[in-house]
Amino acid sequence: MEFTAPGKVILFGEHAVVYGHPAIAVPLSGLRARAWTEPTRDGAGLVIHARDLGQRLTLDGDPEHQFSVAAQAVLARVGAPEPNATVNLESAIPSAAGMGSSAATSTAVCRALAAHLGTKMSATDVSNIVFQAERVVHGTPSGIDNTVVAHEEPVWFTSGEPPRPFRSPDRCFLVLGDTGITASTGELVAGVRKRRNAEPRLYDGYFAEIGARVSDARKALEAGELKRVGKLMDTNHELLNNIGVGHPKLDELAAIVRDAGALGAKLTGKGGGGNIVALAAGVDSQTAVTQALTEAGYTAYETAFGGGT
């Protein structure tokens, strides 16, 4: 049996969320990581076969790897010894693109391993375990990626607090546009921290401004004021440029989607490359925005949330 987990889109609040401000994220259910187990011979131990990377990881040989950290935490949670099994892993989520690939792959590994051990873990348990794995990869993550991926529903997230499901009465149509430039979350988060330590007042001001936009966006989404949501996305994008996680390609893609009629656009995730997310006024506009990106030579992904589904 196969176990899957989605990618994620941060709609508002990335980076500032690391400093205690709220953020809004939604699952990217059409792009998923999947994992399945096979029993192996006695004494083989646990092997995690990351098929896209051509890597076979073991708990002894690669104890610091994110998947080993996640697997060890599952074994500890379940109280089981290391099984003789291979966890196979594949992912359709572009890596290092701000789409939650590392949280989704760890989540799929956790679920497949737990099932192999005859247990089903709650989304909260999986999220907590994946958070430990995310620390290995990203240094000081806020916890938003593991939360939205493990719960697979739109969330209003503040670090250290239980996530709150987030409802939008209107269907919101999104388009992601991939710059094709990869970037490390750990390095970008560390870069922001370094600049913030050098200029704390300036950066704390930017984070507070981002946090205020997240709260406004929540009210606008709940009131169905999508034009206002789009404007807030544009402002959030500029604030992310101010804290140094932008990239000229991200600005270029944001301009393409705005010209194609998007209500607003911003970088999503860590930035420095990766993806923009655009809000379309409806399904026809979503198609037009996607077309503008693909005609310009970029890969685009469509998703939607809210509106009672």
Ligand code: MEV
């Ligand atoms: C990464 O998807 C989101 C960041 O805000 C980092 C984090 O929250 O851990 C950049």
